[in-house]
Ligand SMILES: [Zn+2]
């Protein structure tokens with residue numbers, strides 16, 4: 584994890600990354616023939632600096648482990664903090680959290696939850712589980728939501744200040760919903 588600002592931003596950024604990966608995996612699983620998810624590229628783009636050079640096996644283990652969590656993650660918008668605490672605590676027993684300070688790649692000094700010797704999948708899982716744990720302590724499950732567009736089951740993490748997010752990160756979801764709302768209003772006005 585590459586972080587230059589406060590822990591709050593790091594938690595939010597990690598949870599947004601987790602949600603993006605979970606949505607991509609759920610989409611791939613929904614394809615009749617299955618589909619590949621480029622988890623390496625996704626994690627690399629989101630600042631996991633070890634992703635680019637991580638071995639194939641570690642990338643595969645990362646996607647497998649996040650895929651195992653999909654039902655749990657999908658339940659977050661409908662769960663309270665107690666329900667989420669139970670499974671997150673169980674998952675935390677599977678990762679070896681060993682904090683270490685790091686200032687890699689010219690970043691500010693920050694805390695990693697795993698030592699540099701940890702496998703890449705252990706690093707990612709420790710990051711996402713510790714971020715989920717921190718989020719539950721600070722805000723419960725309130726910021727996890729499901730996309731408001733028809734036919735979209737994507738999750739989102741709402742990092743807006745006033746909790747106003749309605750759609751996943753696919754820009755088509757917001758635009759087609761607004762178009763539909765607009766048509767509906769026009770239809771009502773014209774009485775047809
Ligand atoms: Zn880092």
Ligand SMILES: [Zn+2]
Nearest residue numbers: 730735751756
């Ligand atoms: Zn959506």
